[in-house]
Amino acid sequence: MSFHFKPVLLAAIVSQTFPAFAADPVPQAHQDLNEIKVIGGRKVQKLGEEKIRRKTLDKLLVNDEHDLVRYDPGISVVEGGRSGSNGFAIRGVDKDRVAINVDGLAQAESRSSEAFQELFGAYGNFNANRNTSEPENFSEVTINKGADSLKSGSGALGGAVNYKTKSASDYVSEGKPYHLGIKGGSVGKNSQKFSSITAAGTWLGLDALMVYTRRFGKETKNNSDAADTAIKDNDKQSWSPNAGSTNYGSLGIARSKPDPQNWENISTLFKLGYNFNDQNRIGWIYEDSRTDRTTTELSNMWAANWKREPLGDTRSRQDISYRKRIGFEYKNQLDKGPWDNLNLRYDRQTIDMSTWTWDLPTDYAKNGINSDVYHMFRNIRQKNIQFGADAEKQIDFSKSVWAMQYGLGGSKNDNDNSDHSYWVRLYDPKYQTSNNQELTMLVESSSKNRFAYWNNTFQFGGNSQYRFNAGVRYDKSSSKAKDNPNYTPAIRGQIPYLGSERKHSGFSYGLGLDWKFTPHLNLLAKYSTGFRAPTSDETWLLFPHPDFYLKANPNLKAETAKNFELGLAGSGKAGNFKFSGFQTRYRNFIELTYMGVSSDNPNSPNYAPISDGTALVSSPVWQNQNRSSAWVKGLEFNGTWNLDSIGLPQGTHAGVNVSYIKGKAKQNNGQETPINALSPWSAVYNLGYDAPSKRWGINAYLTHTAAKKPSDTVHSSDDLNNPWPFAKHSKAYTLFDLTGYVNLGKYFTLRAGAYNIGNKKYYTWESLRSIREFGTVNRVDNKTHAGIERFSSPGRSYNFTLEAKF
Numbered sequence: 001m002s003f004h005f006k007p008v009l010l011a012a013i014v015s016q017t018f019p020a021f022a023a024d025p026v027p028q029a030h031q032d033l034n035e036i037k038v039i040g041g042r043k044v045q046k047l048g049e050e051k052i053r054r055k056t057l058d059k060l061l062v063n064d065e066h067d068l069v070r071y072d073p074g075i076s077v078v079e080g081g082r083s084g085s086n087g088f089a090i091r092g093v094d095k096d097r098v099a100i101n102v103d104g105l106a107q108a109e110s111r112s113s114e115a116f117q118e119l120f121g122a123y124g125n126f127n128a129n130r131n132t133s134e135p136e137n138f139s140e141v142t143i144n145k146g147a148d149s150l151k152s153g154s155g156a157l158g159g160a161v162n163y164k165t166k167s168a169s170d171y172v173s174e175g176k177p178y179h180l181g182i183k184g185g186s187v188g189k190n191s192q193k194f195s196s197i198t199a200a201g202t203w204l205g206l207d208a209l210m211v212y213t214r215r216f217g218k219e220t221k222n223n224s225d226a227a228d229t230a231i232k233d234n235d236k237q238s239w240s241p242n243a244g245s246t247n248y249g250s251l252g253i254a255r256s257k258p259d260p261q262n263w264e265n266i267s268t269l270f271k272l273g274y275n276f277n278d279q280n281r282i283g284w285i286y287e288d289s290r291t292d293r294t295t296t297e298l299s300n301m302w303a304a305n306w307k308r309e310p311l312g313d314t315r316s317r318q319d320i321s322y323r324k325r326i327g328f329e330y331k332n333q334l335d336k337g338p339w340d341n342l343n344l345r346y347d348r349q350t351i352d353m354s355t356w357t358w359d360l361p362t363d364y365a366k367n368g369i370n371s372d373v374y375h376m377f378r379n380i381r382q383k384n385i386q387f388g389a390d391a392e393k394q395i396d397f398s399k400s401v402w403a404m405q406y407g408l409g410g411s412k413n414d415n416d417n418s419d420h421s422y423w424v425r426l427y428d429p430k431y432q433t434s435n436n437q438e439l440t441m442l443v444e445s446s447s448k449n450r451f452a453y454w455n456n457t458f459q460f461g462g463n464s465q466y467r468f469n470a471g472v473r474y475d476k477s478s479s480k481a482k483d484n485p486n487y488t489p490a491i492r493g494q495i496p497y498l499g500s501e502r503k504h505s506g507f508s509y510g511l512g513l514d515w516k517f518t519p520h521l522n523l524l525a526k527y528s529t530g531f532r533a534p535t536s537d538e539t540w541l542l543f544p545h546p547d548f549y550l551k552a553n554p555n556l557k558a559e560t561a562k563n564f565e566l567g568l569a570g571s572g573k574a575g576n577f578k579f580s581g582f583q584t585r586y587r588n589f590i591e592l593t594y595m596g597v598s599s600d601n602p603n604s605p606n607y608a609p610i611s612d613g614t615a616l617v618s619s620p621v622w623q624n625q626n627r628s629s630a631w632v633k634g635l636e637f638n639g640t641w642n643l644d645s646i647g648l649p650q651g652t653h654a655g656v657n658v659s660y661i662k663g664k665a666k667q668n669n670g671q672e673t674p675i676n677a678l679s680p681w682s683a684v685y686n687l688g689y690d691a692p693s694k695r696w697g698i699n700a701y702l703t704h705t706a707a708k709k710p711s712d713t714v715h716s717s718d719d720l721n722n723p724w725p726f727a728k729h730s731k732a733y734t735l736f737d738l739t740g741y742v743n744l745g746k747y748f749t750l751r752a753g754a755y756n757i758g759n760k761k762y763y764t765w766e767s768l769r770s771i772r773e774f775g776t777v778n779r780v781d782n783k784t785h786a787g788i789e790r791f792s793s794p795g796r797s798y799n800f801t802l803e804a805k806f
Contacts, residue, residue, distance in 0.1 A: 045514075045522065045524065045569040045571070045576075045578055046512075046524075047146075047512070047524050047525075047526045047565045047567050047578075047580055047582075048144060048145040048146040048148070048159070048526065048563075048565060048580075048582070049142065049143070049144050049145075050072070050142070050143045050145075051140055051141070051142050051143075052068070052140060052141045052142075052143070053139070053140045054138070054139050054140060054166070054170070057135060057138065057141070058749075058751065058801075058803070059699075059739075059741065059751070060739070061185075061739065061751055061753050061799050061801060062135050063135060063187050063192070063194070063215075063799070064085075064132070064135065065077045065085050065088070065132060066085070067135075068135070068141060069088070069143075070703075071657060071684045071686070071701060071703070072143070072657065072659075072684075073657060073658065073659035073679075073681070073682035073683060073684055073703075073705075074090065074091075074145055074636055074659040074661075075088055075089065075090050075143060075145065075159070075161075076088065076089045076679050076764075076765075076766050077089075077766060078094045078095055078766060078770075079764075079766050079767050079770040080128075080129035080130075080770075081124070081129075081770065081777065081778050082124070082259060082261065082293065082295045082297070082317065082319065082777070082778075083127045083129055083293055083319035083321070083355070084129055084132060084291070084293070084319075084321070085129065085130075085132060086110055086128075086129040086130055087100060087110060087129075087130040088100070088159075088161055089158075089677050089679065089766070090143075090145050090146075090158040090159035091145060091146060091158040091159060091582075091584055091632050091634075091661065092158060092584070092586075092630065092632040092661065092663045092675050092677050092678045093157050093158035093586070093677055094158070094677045095110050095130065096109050096110055096130075096155060096532065096535055097155065097157040097158050097532055097559070098155070098156070098157070098158050098159050098160065098161065099152040099153065099154070099155035099156040099159075099160035099161070099162075100130060100155075100160070100161050100162075100163075101152060101160065101161075101162045101163065102133055102163045102165065102287075102325075103163070103164060103165055103285075103327075103347075104162075104345070104386075104388070105325065105327075105347050105349060105384070105386055106153070106154075106155070106384065106386070106411070107130060107131055107133070107351070108130055108131045108323075108351040108353065108382045109130070109155075109382070109535045109536070109537070110128055110129055110130045110537075111126060111128035111353075111380060111442075111537050113535065113537045113538045113541065113590075113592070113624065114591060114592035114624075114717065115537075115538070115541055115543075115550055115592045115622065115624055116128065116537055116541060118548070118592065118622075119541075119543050119548070119550065120441075121775070122772050122774055122775020122776065122777065122778075123775050123776050123777065124297070124300075124317065124355070124357075124775075124776065124777035124778075125355060125357060125376065125378055126353075126355055126378050126380065127319045127320070127321065127353040127354055127355045127378075127380070128353065128380070129321075129353065131321050131323050131351050131353065132291070132321070133163055133289070133323075134213050134265070134267035134269075134289055136183070136196040136198070136211060136213045136267070137163075137165050137166060137211050137213070137267065137269045137287070138163050138164060138165060138166065139164050139165065139166045139167065139170050140164050141161065141162070141163055141164070142160075142161075142162040142164070143159070143160075143161055143162075144156070144159050144160045144161075144162070145158075145159045145582075145636075146158070146159055146526075146528060146530075146563040146565060146582060146584060147159075147528050147529055147530025147561035147562065147563040147584060148160060148510065148528045148530055148563070149473065149475070149508035149528075149529060149530040149531050150453065150455065150471050150472070150473045150508045150509065150510040150528060150529075151510075153449075153451060153473075153475060154449070154475065154477070154531060154532055154533045154558075155532050156530045156532075157530045157531070157532045157559055157560075157561045157586065158530075158561070158584070165269060165271075165285070165287070166198065166209060166211060166269065166271075167209060167271060167273075168200040168201070168202060168207035168208060168209040168271060168273065169207070170200075171198070171200040171209070172200045172201060172202045172207065173202070174202075177201060177202050177203065178199075178200065178201040178202075179198070179199065179200040179201070179805070179806070180197075180198075180199050180805070180806045181196075181197070181198040181199070181803065181804065181805045181806075182195075182196075182197055182803070182804045183195065183196045183197075183198075183801055183802070183803040183804075184196070184801065184802055185751075185799065185800050185801030185802060186799065186800060187217065187797075187799050188755075188794075188797030188798040188799060189220055189221055189755070189794040189797040190217040190218055190219065190220045190221065191217050191218040191221075192215055192216070192217030192218075193215070193216060193217065194213065194214065194215040194216075195213070195214055196211065196212065196213040196214075197210070197211070197212050197213075198210070198211045199211075205274055205275040205276070206272075206273070206274050206275075207272075207273050207274075207275075208270075208271065208272050208273075209269070209270070209271040210268075210269070210270050210271075211267075211268070211269040211270075212267070212268050212269075213265075213266070213267045213268075214264070214265070214266050214267075215264065215265045215266075216262075216263065216264040216265070217262075217263055218260075218261055218262055218263070219258040219259060219260060219261035219295075220258060220794060221258065221794050221795070221797070222257065222258055222789065222790060222791070222792040222793065222794065222795075223759070223760075223761045223762075223792045223793060223794060223795035224256045224257060224761075224789035224790065224792055225789075250298065250304075251298050251299075251303045251304035251310055251311075252298075252299065252300075252301065252303050252304030252311075252787075253299060253300075253301050253779040253780055253781055253786075253787050254780065254781050254786035254787040255298055255299040255787055255790055256787065256789045256790055257790065258790060259295050259296060259297055259298050259299050260295070260296045260298065261293055261294065261295045261296075262293075262294050263291065263292060263293040263294070264291070264292050265289065265290070265291040265292075266289070266290055267287075267288070267289040267290075268286070268287065268288050268289070269285075269286075269287045270285070270286045270287070271283065271284070271285050271286075272284045272285075278333070279332060279333045279334070280330075280331070280332055280333075281330070281331040281332075282328070282329070282330050282331075283328070283329045283330075283331070284326075284327070284328055284329075285325070285326070285327040285328075285329075285347075286325070286326055287323070287324070287325040287326075288322075288323065288324040288325070289321075289322070289323045290320070290321070290322045290323075291319075291320070291321040291322075292318060292319075292320055293317075293318065293319045293320075294316065294317070294318045295316065295317045295318075295319070296314065296315075296316050297314075297315040297316065297317055297777065298314075299777070299779070299787070299790060300315050300776050300777060301775070301776040301777075301779055302315075302776060303315070310362055311362075312362065313359035313360055313361050313362060313374075314359065314360045314362065315357065315358075315359050315360075316357070316358055316359075316360065317355055317356065317357050318355070318356040319354070319355050320352065320353075320354040320355075320356070321351075321352070321353055321354075322350075322351070322352040322354075323349070323350070323351045323352075324349070324350045325347060325348065325349045325350075326347070326348050327345065327346060327347035327348070328345070328346045328347075329343060329344060329345040329346075330343070330344040330345075331343050331344075338391070338393065339391035339392060339393050340392050340393050340394055341391065341392040342389070342390070342391045342392075343389070343390045343391075344388075344389050345386075345387065345388055345389075345390075346385075346386075346387045347384075347385070347386045347387070348383075348384070348385050349383070349384040349385075349386070350381065350382070350383050350384075351381070351382045351383075351384075352379060352380070352381050353379070353380045353381075353382075354377065354378065354379040354380070355377070355378050356375070356376070356377045357375070357376045357377075357378075358373055358374065358375045358376075359373060359374045360373060360426070361373070361426070364426055369425070369426075369427050369428075370425075371425070371426040371427070372423045372424065372425060372426065372433050373423065373424055373425070373426045373429070374421070374423055375421065375422055375423070375424060376419070376420070376421040377418075377419075377420045377421070378417070378418070378419050378420075378441075379417060379418045380415075380416075380417045380442075381414075381415075381416045381417065381418075382413065382414070382415055382416075383413065383414040383416075384411060384412070384413050384414075385411060385412045385413075386409065386410070386411040387409055387410060387411070388407060388408065388409025388410070389407050389408055389409065390405070390406075390407035390409075391405070391406055391407055392404070392405050393406075399460060399461075400458065400459060400460035401457075401458070401459040401460075401464070402456065402457070402458055403456070403457040403458075403459075404454065404455065404456045404457070405453075405454075405455040405456075405471075406452075406453065406454045406455070407452070407453055408450075408451065408452040408453075409450075409451055409452075410448065410449055410450040410451065411448070411449045412446070412447075412448050413446065413447045413448075413449075414444075414445075414446045414482075415444055415445050415446070415447075415536040416440075416444045417440055417441065417442045417444065418438065418439075418440060418486070419437075419438070419439040419440065419441050420436065420437070420438050421436075421437045422434050422435070422436050422437065438486055439486055439487075439488055440484045440486040440487050440488075440491075441488065441491075442537075442541060443481050443482075443487075443491060443494075443495075443498075443536075443540040443541060443542060443552065444481070444482040444484055444540075445479055445480060445481050445482055445536040445539070445540050446479070446480060446482055447477060447478060447479040447480075447536065448477065448478050449475060449476070449477040449478075449533075450475070450476050450477075451473060451474060451475045451476070452473070452474050453471065453472065453473035453474070454471060454472055454473075455469070455470075455471030455472075455510070456469065456470050456471060457469050458470075463516070464516070465515070465516050465517075466513075466514070466515055466516075467512075467513070467514035467515075467516075468512070468513055468514075469510065469511065469512035469513075469514075470510070470511055470512075471509070471510040471511075472507060472508070472509055472510075473507065473508040473509075474505070474506075474507050474508075475504075475505065475506060475508070475531070475533075476503070476504075476505040477503065477504045477505070477533050478501050478502065478503045478504075479501065479502050479503075479504075479533075479534075479536065479539055479540075479554075480500065480501040480502065481495065481498045481540045481552075481554075483495055489611040490544045490545070490610060490611045491542065491544070492611065493544070493609065493610060493611030493613075494542050494544055494552070494609065497609060498540065498552055498554060499554055502539065502554040502555070504533045504534075504557075504558050506531055506558060506560075507529075508528075508529050508530065508531060509527070509528070509529050510526075510527070510528045510529070511526070511527040511528075512524075512525065512526045512527075513525040513526075520570050520571060520572045521568065521569070521570050522568070522569045522570070523567075523568060524565075524566070524567040524568070524569055524578075524580070525565065525566050525567075526563070526564070526565040526566075526567075527562075527563070527564055527565075528562075528563045529560065529561065529562050529563070530560070530561040530563065531558045531559065531560050531561070532558060532559045533558045534556040534557075534558065534559075534590060534624075538553075538556060538590050538624045539552065539553060539554055539556055539624075540552050540554070541624075544608070544609070544610050544611070544616075545619075546616055546619045547619070547620070548620060548622065549598055549608045549616060549619045549620060549621045549622065550621075550622050550623065551595070551608070551621060551622070551623040552623075553623050553624050553625060556590060556624060556625070556626060557588045557626045558588065559586065559587065559588050559589055559590060559626075560586070560587045560588060561584055561585065561586045561587070562584065562585050563582065563583075563584045564582065564583045564584075565580055565581070565582040565583075566580065566581055566582075567579060567580030567581070568580075570639075573642070573645065574641065574642050574645035575639060575640045575641040575642045575645075575653070576639060576640060577637070577638070577639025577640075578636075578637070578638055578639065579635075579636075579637045579639075580635070580636050580637075581633070581634070581635050581636075582633060582634060582635075582636070583631065583632070583633040584631065584632050584633070585629070585630070585631050586629055586630040586631070586632075587629050588626040588629070589626065589627060589628045589629065589630060589665070590624055590625070590626055590627075591624070591625065591627045591628060591717050592622055592623075592624055592717060593622065593623055593624070593625040593627060593717075594620065594621075594622055594718070595621040595622060595623055596620075596621060597617075597618045597619065597620060597621065598615070598616045598617060598618060598619040598620075598621045599615070599617065600614070600615035600616070600617050602615075606621045608621055627667070627668055628665045628666055628667050628668065629665070629666045630663060630664065630665040630666060630675060631663055631664060631666075632661055632662070632663030632675070632678065633661070633662065633663065634659065634660050634661030634662065635658075635659075635660050636658065636659050636660075637656065637657070637658045638655070638656065638657040638658070639655065639656060640653055640654070640655040640686075641653065641654045641655070649689070650692050651689050651690045651691055651692050651697075652688070652689050653686075653687075653688055653689075653690070654685075654686060654687050654688075655684075655685070655686035655687075655688075656683065656684070656685050656686070657683070657684040657686075658681075658682075658683040658684075659679075659681060659682055659683075660681040661678055661679070661681070662678065662712075663675050663678055665714075667720065671720065673714050673720045674711070674712045674713050674714045674723075675714075676713055676714060676724060676769055678712070679708075679765055679766075680705060680706040680707060680708045680709075680712075680730070680765060681705075681706050682703065682704065682705040682706065683703070683704050684701060684702070684703050685701070685702040685703075685704075686699060686700070686701050686702075687699070687700050688700065694743065695742065695743050696740070696741060696742040696743065697740060697741055698738070698739070698740040699738070699739050699740065700736070700737070700738050701735075701736070701737040701738075701739075702734065702735070702736055703734065703735045703736075703737070704732070704733075704734045704735075705732065705733055705734075705764075706732050707730045707731050707732045708727055708730040708765040708768070709727070709730075710723035710724070710727040710728055711723060712727075713727045713769075724768075724769060725773070725782070725785075726768045726769070726771050726780075726785065726788070727768065727769075729763050729768055729785070729788055730763060730765055730768055731762065731763070733760055733762035734758075734760070735755075735756050735758070735760060735762075736756070736757045736758055737753065737754065737755045737756070737757065738753065738754045738757060739751070739752065739753040739754075740752055740753075747804050747805055747806055748802065748803070748804050749802075749803045749804075749805075750800070750801075750802050750803075751800065751801045751802075751803070752798070752799065752800040752801075753798065753799045753800070754796070754797075754798050755794075755796070755797050755798070755799070756793075756794065756795055756796050756797065757796060758796075759795045759796040760795075761792055761795070762792065762793055763788075763791060763792055763793065764793055767791045767792075767793065768791065770791075771788075771791060
């Protein structure tokens, strides 16, 4: 039997032996891999849903998205280049196809459509990623795998990551009127230092919470020796680092080390609430976060010639991610009436993703005080207003329970952008040597959304043996392009052709069954749907140019998904497990499509008008269109085993988490092609000990990830018959991590972790598929792949935190 079946074999062995473990009366030591909660009198587990609470976030030393999903093989972080991550990948889809919400508030969409990447993304002038969030602000994170727009709305095609911010009630009560938490630490992989303060208090019905966090660090390190690469020019002359040069990889696309970077993040969360009585409460929230990353772009393609000698200017970037949110809420409880709990909320959010670029001329010493520097600032701003009403009601019958959740809400969104450029003196930046150029390069848009939902849970049978869930949601959205006097002449000429407001609407459904057929085993089934309305980028982006004519497409349909899951769950004093299989079918994937050559016939789909009122003839025309469908299916197993149930010391536990997934995209011609967003199978094994006194604990993790086979990749939507060229660098790897904690008295806790202890050199699939074949950034040499080591993952690193709670 080949190695890659062993994790599944282990999962099967654990599940077969579990009923015997469940009957063992030995006390258990918990490790929260699955959230188990009580509804209607008994414990249930949910398919495709994992909750990570604050205690576990601290225990796992979570400092960013990568740490959050480090030991979950069913989800990965999409790499976004120098400015950070770009959302998550779940079940074969990524970026905007995985919803991200903070307290139910949707986060920014990315500018990562295929068309945008073809035109702008490859040159690094925009910060086009999705915004990130500060981990210290959250009390829990819920990861939903599989289509589920019933809960998360548009974007939850492959799943959703839902963050819940801290509240004063997490820390204070009548018996404990105040809380002060101070945390500091370091992260080895990027030389990060951080500090965080959490303060909460309550007095006479008034409560308040404040969280302030500051982080700063450098570029994320890689694991490169760069000792075996030679580069050849067109005359087949070679230049090798082995020839004695010490400058290898210092400049250009073959650079082996990450570009120098300094970054800082400052985040603030403030909540204020007042309880009029036990039934009525009002609350206010303020949240802001700003990340500045300053990068010297030594790996830019124009930084060096083929010998890696300096060429042209040295380019620097400052990527800025800023988020501000202000919100209000009102909560009401009724003993009798249409609801038991009612929550009214209103939020305003602004997200700015900006890039400031400047070029330092290499001849500045020669030109002296006359040296000029080019500056360019590009900003993408997304404003969002969201409101909603959510209610819960539970009706108890003699032998059954009916619990319902219902509500309605809406949002208004604006997508704006700006481009500001100018020249100044190098030694006197206040002296401007050119006029300001202020343009709006991307079509701006506004959109509205309205929704209503009704979700029901029924429990019946002896000891609530059966639990059935049925829910429905209706969404209606509209989008339109906005005019702007700062549009380029070419774009302004296209606005009349974009038409009026475009609308999308549809229903989302969810069905679930939980049958407790023995005291310790549950049969689980789930059906859910998801949708994603086209983003402003996909709908309205246009580029009227004779070499690449991109047409906007206001007639795009929403992408849809249907998800089926079947699982078996067990829980008892010896631990818990969940084994499930799933299948998801996607429809109407939006892809950049070549339409053919342009026409001057207004009735032709390839009509290509330009700003002077004429139309282009024989230019290549492209457009975003609904083209392909896809399917994915797989198996997941995760569980914990309290080893004191077989005689080992109390507090000893083991765990395993395995994910295997495969799938294909189906093109319009019927051809099935690989899906690059599918991660190779992975398994995480865990062995740990938590002292019964809770004074200290230690955990060891072994992570094995298979290689991504080139045959399981596709080059591009234009080349479906060849693999992704950098997939050959994907090799199987095994990592060993060790974490631990010790409580130093009543108030202090020290946590530490050692990662990749074996100093394994490896490439993640997410990193390899982020490499570009064209453009000026995130490049390697296309022929020799020189520079690939710049994309290797960090070697051995160490983290630690020291926390005090009063």
